[in-house]
């Protein structure tokens with residue numbers, strides 16, 4: 510398994526795959542209008558902001574994470590920690606976490622409140638790459654993102670994003686365990702990281718990324734060579750155990766990511782589409798960046 514000539518694991522022998530030919534995306538223009546209006550009203554969150562301390566970045570790019578909130582929280586003095594505690598949604602959890610040595614933030618024991626994130630940004634300059642983040646299906650742990658057990662679309666998503674919810678439900682998954690909108694403000698970039706260790710993966714996690722405005726450039730980063738492979742288009746899939754990041758651009762960008770388990774017939778179509786793309790690439794060498 511892997512992408513020939515690279516250090517990437519990829520999906521079916523490719524660094525990424527456009528799913529545009531395999532999906533009905535006729536609703537995407539209307540979804541785009543709906544998302545932009547909804548984001549103006551929804552209680553969006555920040556995400557990212559601790560990729561370096563999570564140990565999921567390539568060594569040579571660690572500085573690009575700028576100020577990491579877990580490092581900042583570890584260095585708070587008593588007075589600052591009292592402020593941090595006071596901004597929690599439930600300050601008693603912060604007390605317990607401190608007593609028991611628990612960690613704060615995503616994929617850790619105690620989530621940060623929106624107020625804590627803003628304070629960490631304003632007071633210490635923490636860099637949160639995704640500043641307009643909305644979980645249409647809230648999901649607590651990364652390892653459960655394919656599993657719908659105990660989850661549902663939020664009421665706000667159902668009322669403000671009905672076309673988006675309908676599109677997500679129409680995608681060729683047998684089940685969906687996570688659905689979110691990931692927005693970056695103008696000039697921000699998504700720090701390069703990977704979502705799991707490649708050696709721990711038996712097959713690529715299944716998800717679909719939609720970018721209705723086609724203006725968000727996600728790229729794969731090959732640790733072996735330092736090469737970047739840019740993606741494009743309105744619907745795509747890649748291996749999130751490969752390093753990936755988002756290029757900066759001078760305007761707001763977002764994508765919608767839906768995680769779950771592909772229907773077997775769709776997986777088969779994806780596999781044969783990937784085979785076709787690989788054949789095209791091998792007959793036209795040098796086109797690896799644009800499957």
Ligand SMILES: [Fe+2]
Pocket residue numbers: 702703704749753
């Ligand atoms: Fe990621």
